Amino acid sequence: MRSLPRETRHAKRLEVTRLRESGLTYEEIAQQTGLSRTGVFNICKRHATAGEAALHDAPGGRRTGDGRRLSSAQEAAMRGLICAHAPDALGLPGRLWTHDAVRQLVHERLAIALPPRTLGLYLARWGFVAERPVTSAHDNMSSVLKAWYETEFTALLKAAKSGRAEIAWMHSLPASDSVEQGLPMAYTVTHRGEMQWRVYPDGIGAAELLDFLPRLLPAAGKKLLLIADYARLISEPRLKAWQRAHSAAMDIRLLPMQEHTRGDAPVRSRDAAPARPPAGGATIKHVAKRAGVTPTTVSNVLRDRGGVSAKTRELVLNAVKAEGYRPNLTARALVERRSPTLALMLSSITNPFYPEFALATHLAAQQHRRFLLVCNTNHEADGGTRFLQEVAGTLAEGILVANQPALPIDELKAVAAGGTPVVVNVWEHPEESPGIPCVAFDSRHAGETATRHLLALGHSRIGAVIANPRDGIHRGRLRGFLDALDASHHPHDAADERFCDDSIDSGFEATCDLLRARPDLTALFVSNDLPAIGVLNAVAHLGLRVPQDVSVVSITNIALTQHTRPPLTTVGISTVQMATKGVELLLQLIKQPAASPPMVEVDKPSLVMRESTAPPRVTSSRR
Numbered sequence: 001m002r003s004l005p006r007e008t009r010h011a012k013r014l015e016v017t018r019l020r021e022s023g024l025t026y027e028e029i030a031q032q033t034g035l036s037r038t039g040v041f042n043i044c045k046r047h048a049t050a051g052e053a054a055l056h057d058a059p060g061g062r063r064t065g066d067g068r069r070l071s072s073a074q075e076a077a078m079r080g081l082i083c084a085h086a087p088d089a090l091g092l093p094g095r096l097w098t099h100d101a102v103r104q105l106v107h108e109r110l111a112i113a114l115p116p117r118t119l120g121l122y123l124a125r126w127g128f129v130a131e132r133p134v135t136s137a138h139d140n141m142s143s144v145l146k147a148w149y150e151t152e153f154t155a156l157l158k159a160a161k162s163g164r165a166e167i168a169w170m171h172s173l174p175a176s177d178s179v180e181q182g183l184p185m186a187y188t189v190t191h192r193g194e195m196q197w198r199v200y201p202d203g204i205g206a207a208e209l210l211d212f213l214p215r216l217l218p219a220a221g222k223k224l225l226l227i228a229d230y231a232r233l234i235s236e237p238r239l240k241a242w243q244r245a246h247s248a249a250m251d252i253r254l255l256p257m258q259e260h261t262r263g264d265a266p267v268r269s270r271d272a273a274p275a276r277p278p279a280g281g282a283t284i285k286h287v288a289k290r291a292g293v294t295p296t297t298v299s300n301v302l303r304d305r306g307g308v309s310a311k312t313r314e315l316v317l318n319a320v321k322a323e324g325y326r327p328n329l330t331a332r333a334l335v336e337r338r339s340p341t342l343a344l345m346l347s348s349i350t351n352p353f354y355p356e357f358a359l360a361t362h363l364a365a366q367q368h369r370r371f372l373l374v375c376n377t378n379h380e381a382d383g384g385t386r387f388l389q390e391v392a393g394t395l396a397e398g399i400l401v402a403n404q405p406a407l408p409i410d411e412l413k414a415v416a417a418g419g420t421p422v423v424v425n426v427w428e429h430p431e432e433s434p435g436i437p438c439v440a441f442d443s444r445h446a447g448e449t450a451t452r453h454l455l456a457l458g459h460s461r462i463g464a465v466i467a468n469p470r471d472g473i474h475r476g477r478l479r480g481f482l483d484a485l486d487a488s489h490h491p492h493d494a495a496d497e498r499f500c501d502d503s504i505d506s507g508f509e510a511t512c513d514l515l516r517a518r519p520d521l522t523a524l525f526v527s528n529d530l531p532a533i534g535v536l537n538a539v540a541h542l543g544l545r546v547p548q549d550v551s552v553v554s555i556t557n558i559a560l561t562q563h564t565r566p567p568l569t570t571v572g573i574s575t576v577q578m579a580t581k582g583v584e585l586l587l588q589l590i591k592q593p594a595a596s597p598p599m600v601e602v603d604k605p606s607l608v609m610r611e612s613t614a615p616p617r618v619t620s621s622r623r
Contacts, residue, residue, distance in 0.1 A: 006057050013055040016043045069112055070122065073389055077419035078106055079126045083199045086215070095215035096196040099123070109419070128197060130171070130189040148255070156225050156253065165223040166190065168216075169255075186212045188226070202303075203284070205296030206236045213242065217249050226252045282323035291319035302327060303369070341371045342586060343396035345387065349376040351502065351530055352558045353575070357402060357426070360579035368587055370397075388415050398586040402426050412436055421589035425582040428476045430601050437589060437597045439582045443555075446571045446605035447480020450525055450553045453569070453607055455488050457615045459523040459551060462490070465510050467502035467531040474527040477555055481525050496521065500531060507531025511538035515550070522616040523551040529558045529570055536564055536612065547614035557608050566611035574602040 004012070012033065019029045026044070030037045046054040070078070087094045087101040092108075094101050103119050106112055114122070123129065160167050168188040186204055187197035198215065200208040218224045243252055288295045293312060300308050301316040308316075319325075342365050346354045362372045373396055375387045388411055391399065398421040401412060407424065413436055416422045424434050428443035454462050464481055468474035485492045496518055500510035507526065511534065515521060526532040532554035539550050546552055546566055554561070557572030581600050 009057060010055055013043050013047075014052075016040055017047045017052075017055070020044050069114060069118060070106070070110070073415075073418050074110055074112075075122065075126070078102075078109070078122075081105065081109075081419050082126070082128070083201065086198055096198050096212075097128070098194070098196050102128075109417070128185075128195075130187055130193075130195045130197075152253065153227075156227075160225055165225050166218070167225045167227065170216075170226050170228040188216060202299035203295040205294040206238055207296055209239055210242060213239075213246075213250070217246065223248070224250045226250055227255050228252055282325040284325065284327075286323050287316065287319045287325045290323060291315045340369060341373050341396045342583065343373045343375065343387075343391045343399045345375050345377055345399065345401045347376075347402065348378045348502075349374075352560050353529070353556055354402065356558060357575055357579055360576045361400065361425075361583060364580040364583040368583065370583075370587075385411055388412070396420070398422065398590050400425050400582050400586055407434065409434060409436065421586055421593070423582055423586045423589065425578055427599075428473055430599065433597060433599055435597060437585060437594065437599070439578050439585060439600045439602065441573050441578065441602050442604055443474070443476030444480040444483070446555045446573065447477040447525070447527070448484045449480075449605060449607055450555060450571045451481045451484035452488075453553055453613065454523045454525065454551060455484065455490065457523075457551065457613060459616050460490055461496075461518075461521045462492075462523045462525060463496040463514050463518060463521040464498070465507060465514065465524055465526045465531060465535055466497065466499050467507065467526070467528045469499060477527045481527075502528055502530055504530060504534040504537070507534025508538045508541070509534075511535045512542065515539070515542055515544070521550065523553070523613070526552060526554040529554045529556040529561050529568065532568055532570070533560065533564055536566075536568070546612050548617065551613040551616070553613050555605070561608075561610070564612075569610045569613040570608050571605045572608045573605045577602045 012035070016029055016033060016035070019032065020026075020040075024032070026037050026040045029035070029040045033040070035043075043055070081090065082097055082102065082105070087097055087105070090105065092101050092104055099116070099119060102123065103114055103116075106114055106119075156167060159165060168190050170186065170188045184201060184203050185197050185199040186208065187195055189195045196216070198212060200212075202208075216224060216226070243250070284295045284298050287298045291298065291312075293316060297308060297312065298316050298320075301313050302320070342361075344358060344361055346358065348354060349358075358372070358374055365372045373391065375391075377387070385408065388399065388408075399412075399415065401407065401422060401424050412422045412424070416436060422436055424436060424438040427434060427438040427440040430440040430442055431444075451462065462485070464478065466474055466478050470478070482492060496514070498510040498514045500506035507530070510531070511524065514524075515538070524535055526535050532552060535552050535554075536546055539546050539552070544550055552568065554568055554570045555573070557570045557575075561568035561570050581602060585598065585600055
């Protein structure tokens with residue numbers, strides 16, 4: 001059977017099942033079909049178990065991604081680090097990327113040792129590949145280039161052999177709005193195929209070459225004979241001055257690229273003027289040509305980087321407007337494996353606190369020229385795991401996670417270990433670290449502040465409505481409530497507590513149940529503003545008044561609390577400050593990872609007096 005084509009095997013199995021259905025025995029079917037009795041039996045058994053679907057061959061080969069040493073997330077993280085940094089910036093030896101440097105990066109970050117051939121396959125998939133240099137003349141060359149190889153290149157070979165020098169070829173892949181045109185990187189490659197490179201996301205200009213060339217300088221006593229294809233840039237005054245200053249260590253020769261052909265197709269000079277804008281719109285090169293500057297200068301203006309004069313900036317902006325240029329952020333993100341975007345994970349966008357927090361985070365990100373991608377996780381079956389895996393390192397530079405009932409700490413740590421910083425915001429327990437960077441507020445202090453306010457008004461019978469389980473994220477608020485009662489020597493009975501969901505309806509139901517069971521309560525501490533709105537409704541539903549019969553105090557200070565009836569007294573937490581510090585901490589970690597997870601604490605929560613609290617009545621008509 002194995003030697004038969006797939007279609008023939010399927011037809012043979014169908015024949016077996018039809019013969020079996022006609023009443024033939026296994027031996028008779030085997031004799032008629034030429035199969036063994038065991039083979040016939042196995043086919044019939046598969047058909048009886050799983051029907052006709054079992055008669056088809058399983059797809060051959062492995063699925064894409066199966067058997068790889070690195071997961072998709074790990075690949076994205078490694079490629080992102082290589083695109084964003086030079087090896088020395090990551091504490092690795094060497095100033096440019098090589099196969100050995102990448103192998104060491106993978107080993108240090110992921111504890112995975114990649115064999116040379118496997119590493120080569122990953123580098124090719126990530127786009128870090130080089131053309132092997134042509135080291136002799138051939139028939140497909142133009143006469144000018146052939147003459148160059150037979151004269152100047154032959155002389156370079158002799159010079160290299162006579163002294164301690166090495167020949168390397170320097171090329172670039174251009175920055176462009178089309179990812180398919182390759183990574184914008186400068187690289188050198190020797191005749192042995194040894195490659196060194198660095199990615200420059202904004203393109204290759206004089207400034208990038210002034211960064212790249214010093215990284216190529218050989219060890220003392222050696223010389224590098226560099227054959228370059230940057231005819232116009234190498235002639236730029238700053239680069240010519242650098243060459244003169246380092247001529248003893250590096251001799252740069254120009255390859256006549258305008259005449260070079262590869263195969264049957266001529267290669268257009270990289271310095272030639274760009275074609276007219278395609279149907280999809282202008283590129284950064286068209287803007288640069290109109291303004292009379294380099295693509296790097298255009299990028300610096302659009303990214304609001306320094307070092308560009310006001311006159312040049314005006315020229316560029318006018319050219320941008322005239323060409324109708326719009327940066328392709330998606331292409332840039334795919335090329336760099338990072339984007340000017342931060343991600344924010346929220347547990348429930350329907351809770352009024354989270355839209356306020358998301359807006360504050362958006363405004364803070366905007367101050368740093370970043371966009372914000374928001375994900376709501378409470379309706380996700382996986383709790384946001386897929387969001388983390390797909391966003392990390394590709395759609396977002398870093399991830400902010402607003403405190404949730406069940407933080408996926410291990411998954412967040414795995415994302416951070418893969419190279420995408422993660423910050424937990426609205427962390428309620430500054431006395432304990434979640435094990436990853438966070439921005440915290442003192443929820444225990446908030447609970448104490450709210451309770452001390454009720455005690456100061458003269459209340460002694462105070463109930464509690466906690467919008468979480470006893471050991472949930474509001475446990476610090478509950479602890480503060482209990483600590484304040486203990487400190488004032490006011491007894492508290494667990495029967496005076498109700499635990500509910502963080503919603504208006506749940507707060508309503510919990511309050512109705514509590515006040516019916518404990519009618520002598522004169523005040524209620526509520527752990528969050530949203531259920532506190534339900535508390536106000538429940539008090540009115542029971543025929544009572546706030547604050548004349550029952551005072552109500554809460555925590556958070558969402559905007560809606562100013563418009564309840566009556567306006568709600570609450571303990572405000574610093575939402576804007578938390579959002580701002582969260583973005584700042586995340587950007588700091590993107591720039592420089594921390595040795596240990598930092599915790600940033602915002603200002604202490606403070607009381608916001610409104611109309612829902614008052615001293616208890618001396619006598620009460622409540623029954």
